Amino acid sequence: MNVLMGVGKAGLKSEGKPDVLVVLLPQICNASFLFTSNHFKAGSVIYSQQVFEKSRTVRAFVVNSGNANCGVGKEGIMHAEQMAKRVAQHLDIEEGQVLVFSTGIIGKPLPIDNLLKAIDDACSLLEPLDLKRASEVISTTDRFPKYDFVKMGSLEVYGFAKGAGMIHPNMSTMLAFLFTNAQIDSYTLSYLHRQVAERTFNSISVDGCTSTNDSFGIISLGVIKEDLEKVREAIYEVSLSLAKKMVEDGEGATKxxxxxxxxxxxxxxxxxxxxxxxxxxxxxxxxxxxxxxxxxxxxxxxxxxxxxxxxxxxxxxxxxxxxxxxxxxxxxxxxxxxxxxxxxxxxxxxxxxxxxxxxxxxxxxxxxxxxxxxxxxx
Amino acid sequence: MNVLMGVGKAGLKSEGKPDVLVVLLPQICNASFLFTSNHFKAGSVIYSQQVFEKSRTVRAFVVNSGNANCGVGKEGIMHAEQMAKRVAQHLDIEEGQVLVFSTGIIGKPLPIDNLLKAIDDACSLLEPLDLKRASEVISTTDRFPKYDFVKMGSLEVYGFAKGAGMIHPNMSTMLAFLFTNAQIDSYTLSYLHRQVAERTFNSISVDGCTSTNDSFGIISLGVIKEDLEKVREAIYEVSLSLAKKMVEDGEGATKxxxxxxxxxxxxxxxxxxxxxxxxxxxxxxxxxxxxxxxxxxxxxxxxxxxxxxxxxxxxxxxxxxxxxxxxxxxxxxxxxxxxxxxxxxxxxxxxxxxxxxxxxxxxxxxxxxxxxxxxxxx
The missing domain is CATH 3.10.20.340 (ArgJ beta chain, C-terminal domain)
Structure with a gap:
């Protein structure tokens, strides 16, 4: 029941650090995703929102950091689709079960060939999900990685995130991905998710600016049955912890x-x-x-x-x-x-x-x- | 048909500069006043709003700078009333025709005895309104006085203001007073006023913060009959000029x-x-x-x-x-x-x-x- 990850380099970060993350779930999972409310959306957001709303389930996702894939015309949507396709081919899964996220500079076209090569690399060496490493790969201006883990009896909720500026309700230049071993249907998960988001990621602000790429997902791995109230509490705890880390890492913050x-x-x-x-x-x-x-x-x-x-x-x-x-x-x-x-x-x-x-x-x-x-x- | 002014010192500004301004109109005038929409209002605003709404006319007003008369409990309203009363006694006019405005630090009780003495001084030496001088007296952190004048044929509109941006740290914000020789009824004036304010003082921002003391008045001296559209245009021009001066004087502004x-x-x-x-x-x-x-x-x-x-x-x-x-x-x-x-x-x-x-x-x-x-x- 492992969540797997792979890492690649597309040369999007000036320091040549890893900038592509592929996450593979053990099977098709119920999930809930919230995307930025900004009308100036990244191509990746437009693509993933369309794809996700068809099934409300997910098998894998790919994140690139260093380039927001935003403000580049309809090409951005095509690039996101190409990225999803490449992941699906490699991992032999359905294209419609792959989501795409991007974060970084606005207005520069993705160097799509480099991206696709980095996806090849990431898919060919998968290893168990490492929350700290995953957070580092998707980070941009973050000063420290953001991840947390809650265990209540057999219930597990864990997640990783990035975000330091452009942080404001309805999310921001933030990405956050949570996983739980609890079995929850997509409808219920979506309800819990909105409740929790309102009091966590939608109740933080660094500069009052809402970004073009924000996405926050919760994925149910479906291993155990658990009391919903307990699941909600655990999801809330991890979400609040990640949200507070973003504020703590807020650009220039001293308090x-x-x-x-x-x-x-x-x-x-x-x-x-x-x-x-x-x-x-x-x-x-x-x-x-x-x-x-x-x-x-x-x-x-x-x-x-x-x-x-x-x-x-x-x-x-x-x-x-x-x-x-x-x-x-x-x-x-x-x-x-x-x-x-x-x-x-x-x-x-x-x-x-x-x-x-x-x-x-x-x-x-x-x-x-x-x-x-x-x-x-x- | 002169507008008169008098100046006094209540010791509210650290440099010992004049901080009390009394303005006397030649007769009871039709007017329109807009006050801050903030619910945390200064005592002076609460008082003047109540008084003005009864008659929608004004004969005189008094402004103190250096102290906002805000956040001091109901005493603030009483102090404003005392100031109006003193002006009315001195100038032998109706108390209900005197408005009071304050700007400066929040949370310090007005030294009311000093204020009343300064009003005595101001009332005992009245001279023709000097826009530049009036702006200087009501200024707090402003780096330059703000006033302007428009003449279109026989129509005159002139005014003075203070404001170093929408708001200064506890130096609550902007005051603007316009005068026109055109004869306009209060109802029409109020309509014009709102129209103009929306596109001028309500369309500027330094830091997005709304203050506790903002007030913007237009006074009709009732000398000439004039085409309303022309009056609106002249009022708009002077208002926009004063509003832009506030942005130009915005805290730390370089552009x-x-x-x-x-x-x-x-x-x-x-x-x-x-x-x-x-x-x-x-x-x-x-x-x-x-x-x-x-x-x-x-x-x-x-x-x-x-x-x-x-x-x-x-x-x-x-x-x-x-x-x-x-x-x-x-x-x-x-x-x-x-x-x-x-x-x-x-x-x-x-x-x-x-x-x-x-x-x-x-x-x-x-x-x-x-x-x-x-x-x-x-």
Whole structure:
């Protein structure tokens, strides 16, 4: 029941590192895939979405990093198809059971001949899936590989991912692939998947930008029967762990920021306000400056369509109550020390009006974010 | 028919510069005021909004800079009322005809006694309105005063404003006051005002953050009768001029970016996509790096709820066609040179599907933006 992988080099990364990953599942598997909501989609996304929606199952997939296969006209869709075909031929499986993912620079045509040769190499030497190595092969600007594993009794969920910039809900320049040995039908898996994605990959942001290539898949290897709630929990744990690693690896990040909006009247309100705070450049630069600037946090919270009651709500930074209708200068000093000492900074906004809550993760906005994104050349 | 002004010092600016401005109109005037949509509103905004909505006319207003009168509990509303009362007493006018505006740091109670004394001083020496001086008094972190004047035959429209970008760290944002000698009823003025604001002050962004204190007023002095279309045009011209000055003065800005989305099927679609491009950190850092990174522009354009056809649209930087279903490396080189040479960079996205267009102004995202906003201490 092994998941196998193979690695190849198409010369897409300047350092000549491996940039093509082929993953072969032990049989045709039920799966669920979520793709970017961006209308400027990569050819690989357009292709895989079409193919996957026909069967909602998958036997193998191929990922190239270093080139997004995006903004290159309809050729991009053809290239994705050629890649799938080559994998299918090599592994003697159905072409319609092979998905294709790409990540990297936008606007450069794939050097398709090199790609196909790299796929040949990858397919001819398959070995058991190594999560760390798989993450490394699909990485682009990532500073560390992203993978995790949860075991609850006989239930296993594991996965690998990449992503450091262009991270925003509805995914981003991120790819994540999860596997579970639990047996789940595609319909149920899709339902669990959306639930989990909303609270994990769709609740992180590095720069508020949604990318062209994001894809997040969960594959059921179908070995054991397991309680669905337990499966959901395990999938959630691995997904949250991978999502948080992306934030931690956010371009230029020096702090992880956890924004909790609680006791809201509506879940959507809690989420909308949490997202607004987490994507505010003013909040993010304040935290880079270790400044417990509650004015900016509340100005962000107030700028959605949902009303907030400024005379009733409470705002905490860490455990320090910095605002409850008025400022608390001493708590502010303690909050400043807390921000200096901790890598993860928690902001809790208690709306004092209901029972719904939402948590959003982001990182601070530093000089390095500007440097990385201003120096990067298209 | 002179508009008069008086100036006072309440010690709200560290340099001891004038920080209180009183403006007296020759009589009760029809007017239109737009206030911030933020739910975390300053006490002055809450007060002025209530007062103004009763009569939709105004006789005088007072502005203090250096303190936003925001995040200080209900005391903020009381303080605004006290300020209005003092102006009314001094000038022997109705209290309900006096509006109050504040801009500056959030979360510090107004030193109300100093404020009232400064109002006394301002009211006791009134002189004709000096646009430049008025802008200087209400400025906070602005690097230059913002005012303009249009004369079309006998029609006059003039105004002054403050704003170093949409928002400064706790230096909440923009105030703009326009005057016209044309006679317009409040209802018509309000209609014109919203139309103009949508295409001017509501189509600029420095950092995508909405402030707690924004206010934009137009006052009809009622001297001449004039064609409404001409009045609208003159108001639009002065408003756009002031709005662009704010972007030019945007924190850390090295470039003004003009984003035009044209030939869209819907006006709302054109606006939504223009705004999305103009508020993308990735686009803004690319322009700071003088990089004609059309991939980031199109990824932003694709990330709204409105579909775009990536195989049909055309993207220009300056006059250079950089994308029309595929890349044009030579045009990209010319676009890079264009970006290096010009202070204002124009991005034109032609959706090739309809007749609606929208223009949005923003500035680039530089190290200095991060420095200014990280070093500022609340």
């Amino acid at each position: 992880i920021i956890k924004v909790v909006v609680k006791n809201a009247s509506l879940e959507l309100k809690a989420k909308t306000i949490a997202e607004k705070i987490a994507t505010s450049n003013l909040v993010k630069t304040a935290i880079f400056g270790r400044d417990p600037n509650w004015g900016r946090i509340l100005a962000s919270a107030g700028s959605t369509a949902f009303p907030i009651d400024q005379f009733r709500l409470k705002l905490y930074i860490g455990n320090h109550l910095v605002y409850d209708g008025k400022a608390h200068p001493k708590a502010n000093e303690k909050a400043k020390a807390y921000m200096e000492e901790n890598r993860e900074v928690e902001i809790v906004l208690d709306l004092m009006e209901g029972k719904e809550s939402w948590t959003y993760y982001t990182c601070d906005l530093s000089y390095d974010y500007v440097r990385i994104n201003a120096e990067y050349s298209s | 003004i970016i003009k984003v035009v989305v044209k030939n869209a099927s819907l006006e709302l679609k054109a606006k939504t996509i223009a705004e999305k491009i103009a508020t993308s950190n990735l686009v803004k850092t690319a322009i700071f790096g003088r990089d004609p990174n059309w991939g980031r522009i199109l990824a932003s354009a694709g990330s709204t709820a409105f579909p775009i056809d990536q195989f049909r649209l055309k993207l220009y930087i300056g006059n250079h066609l950089v994308y029309d279903g595929k890349a044009h490396p030579k045009a990209n080189e010319k676009a890079k040179a264009y970006m290096e040479e010009n202070r204002e960079v124009e991005i034109v996205l032609d959706l090739m599907e309809g007749k609606e267009s929208w223009t949005y102004y923003t500035c680039d995202l530089s190290y200095d933006y991060v420095r200014i906003n990280a070093e500022y201490s609340s």
